[in-house]
Amino acid sequence: MTPENNITNKTRVSIAERLVPSLSYAVAAASGAIGAVMILQLLNSMRSPEMAGAASFFMATARLEAVVGTVLLVAATIGGIGILVAVIRLFTTNTKASPPGVLFLLLGLLALIPPFVVHYVTHSMEHFVMSIEPGREAIVGETASTIAFVVIGASIVLCLVLIAFSFLPFSARPGRKYSSAGFLLLIEIAVVAMCALFFWQATQAMSHANKLG
Numbered sequence: 001m002t003p004e005n006n007i008t009n010k011t012r013v014s015i016a017e018r019l020v021p022s023l024s025y026a027v028a029a030a031s032g033a034i035g036a037v038m039i040l041q042l043l044n045s046m047r048s049p050e051m052a053g054a055a056s057f058f059m060a061t062a063r064l065e066a067v068v069g070t071v072l073l074v075a076a077t078i079g080g081i082g083i084l085v086a087v088i089r090l091f092t093t094n095t096k097a098s099p100p101g102v103l104f105l106l107l108g109l110l111a112l113i114p115p116f117v118v119h120y121v122t123h124s125m126e127h128f129v130m131s132i133e134p135g136r137e138a139i140v141g142e143t144a145s146t147i148a149f150v151v152i153g154a155s156i157v158l159c160l161v162l163i164a165f166s167f168l169p170f171s172a173r174p175g176r177k178y179s180s181a182g183f184l185l186l187i188e189i190a191v192v193a194m195c196a197l198f199f200w201q202a203t204q205a206m207s208h209a210n211k212l213g
Helices: 003-009 015-045 054-090 101-111 113-131 137-167 178-212
Strands: none
Touching (some): 015 054, 015 101, 015 137, 015 178, 054 113, 054 178, 101 113, 101 137, 113 178
16 A cells, blocks of 8 residues: 555544543643642641641641542543543444544653652652651752642643644544553553542541641
8 A cells, every 4th residue: 555545544533532531631630730739838838837737737738639639530530431432432433533542641641740749749748747857848848849830830731732632633544443442541540540549648648637636
């Protein structure tokens, strides 16, 4: 088959099959931005006398982690709808092509970076408070603030990329693509795992708060 025939045989990629997973990934990335904003608020509030003490700190991190976990739960729910759409398209006749599954894998993994970084920062802060290492408060605070601002910026960029991926027209090989549904399922498992991690982290922080309160 000649290169000209390959180009001719390509069809426009379905927007619907891209839009739902992209929305799921955008919500996942937004969970990281929300967590980063809450980290900045937490660091700022720790300067007030009302927030002094480890118990107050752990109560705040538990609330932060529960919020991020809830947003990730929303992302997982939307992602489940995206998987359903992809599976239905496998067994129906479609005029539009499915996007290459590797694109879902790449974008999904990128979208999980912001919440993972938020998990790392909150876990590090909690470990620092539990270990009580004197003289490092300013270093930890400045580092966490810097990372939080980077996460917020990265989340915004990722959301713009996902919007472009959803609506930017491009063509692909027609026919059933099992890789699309397969990679969507793989990312869905990762989102659910990240969600569970935040809820587990929140319960641990709440446990520490109760012990110290």
